[in-house]
Amino acid sequence: DILAAVLAHWRALGQPNTLVSAIPNAGAFGQLGLTKGLPDLLVLGPSIPGRVGFIELKTAKGKPSEAQIDFQERCQSLGLSYAMTFGRDEPIYTLECWGVVRRAAA
Secondary structure, eight states, X not given: OHHHHHHHHHHHHBOTTOEEEEOOOTXXXXXXXXXXXXXXXXXXXXXXXXXXXXXXXXXXTXXXXXXXXXXXXXXXXXXXXXXXEETTHHHHHHHHHTTSBOOOOO
């Protein structure tokens, strides 16, 4: 499970004053408070441009929905940090680039 691996990585190597949290929005079919296209993770940190970012998690062969692409474009138009990632390594690399986690020793 990519989500569990990314959260475990942040718990182990997360920088001070950061947060990585799941956005529980699976199956958003018009229920009050749920919005189609929201990403999987909310990320907060002092070194992220804008101090907030969003990460969409996809499997290696996953494809974004139209609603996910719309959310990505909205974030980009507002100057918010956003990453659509594929597989387990890309979201961790994004967290490293955003300064949210320390790089793991090789």
